Every structure is written in structure tokens, then in C-alpha cells.
Amino acid sequence: AVEILFRSDxxxxxxxxxxxxxxxxxxxxPKVGRFHWSDxxxxxxxxxxxxxxxxNAILELKKKLKKVKPSWWKRLFY
Known part of the structure; x- marks a missing residue:
């Protein structure tokens, strides 16, 4: 029964x-699967x-940042 509880969790x-x-x-x-969490x-x-x-994620981050619109407050004053 305890095993079922642990598995469901x-x-x-x-x-x-x-x-x-x-x-x-x-x-x-990051590819850290080969390291044990306690090592x-x-x-x-x-x-x-x-x-x-x-x-490796920088290009994707830059693309996402270009899509972000400034807030209405910034558009109002800048």
C-alpha cells in the first residue's frame, strides 16, 4: 500500500x-542527467x-524578447 502511495505521489x-x-x-x-542529484x-x-x-537558448530568448510589447505606460512616455 505504501508503494502505491509513493508511486501516485x-x-x-x-x-x-x-x-x-x-x-x-x-x-x-542542462544535460545533467548523468549526475546523481546528491553527487x-x-x-x-x-x-x-x-x-x-x-x-544555446540565447537565440530563442532574443526572439521572444522582440515579440514583447512595451507596457502602455512606456509607450505613452517614450
Whole structure:
């Protein structure tokens, strides 16, 4: 019974995570799957993967930013 409870919680968490990500304009996902979440022996490699993922997302971010209209307040005074 406890296994079923843990599994249902895991499924619920995964679905909630998918829902939250669906609202994001851009999702940056570093390739850190080969590192265990509790392995703190290679922080430089994890940070480097994050930097690479962020660099790869810059073009997409710039495209999204161009589409953003300034607020009515800024359009009024600038």
C-alpha cells in the first residue's frame, strides 16, 4: 500500500511539473542527467552544462524578447 502511495505521489509530481513548464516562455534544460542529484563532487561540470544550455537558448530568448510589447505606460512616455 505504501508503494502505491509513493508511486501516485511521483506521478502527480511529474504531471504538475509538466503543467508548470507549459506556462514558461523558454525552458533551459542542462544535460545533467548523468549526475546523481546528491553527487557534489563535480560542481564545475554541472555549472558548465548549465552555461552551455543557456548559451544555446540565447537565440530563442532574443526572439521572444522582440515579440514583447512595451507596457502602455512606456509607450505613452517614450
Amino acid at each position: 511521483s506521478i502527480t509530481s511529474a504531471e504538475l511539473r509538466k503543467l508548470q513548464l507549459s506556462f514558461a516562455d523558454v525552458v533551459i534544460t 557534489f563532487s563535480k560542481p564545475e561540470q554541472c555549472v558548465r552544462e548549465g552555461e552551455i544550455a543557456a548559451q
